[in-house]
Amino acid sequence: MNTDLALSVKKMIIESLNLEDITPEDIDTEAPLFGDGLGLDSIDALELGLALKNTFGVSISPESENVKQHFYSVASLVSFIESERQK
Template sequence: MQSLYLEIKHLIIKTLNLDELTVDDIDTDAALFGDGLGLDSIDALELGLAMKNQYGIVLSAESEETRQHFFSVATLAAFIHSQRV
């Protein structure tokens, strides 16, 4: 899972042009939105599209379940892992 965490962190940095951050700046278990990394709904859409392109998974923007998957790098990794099996 550690390599998947790194992949997701790199994807976040690249997709959202967060060049001032490194993978070490993104806490695996911290919230990506709000008080955590501070991402917003536009970032969520861009990240969702990147996830679809990178991993072939489709997430519903309206779903409460999707919001839970997008909570942190760890929850995203768990979701991606579950979709691969």
């Protein structure tokens, strides 16, 4: 996995959601972003979707059947960004 990209994704999450008390090191790359993991909700998902588009130039369609898989963790977001960049 691209660790530089993972760090960029973590920074994007922190900045776009104004998570002032969290550092990139606090976010486990493999941990769930929603529910028990980072505890994000559906509003956060919308914010992250917009931040992904603005930061990395990739979009996840809300209608996509894989949307929950892409947003599962930092690692899954990194995989999605890398796959979109190869198209």
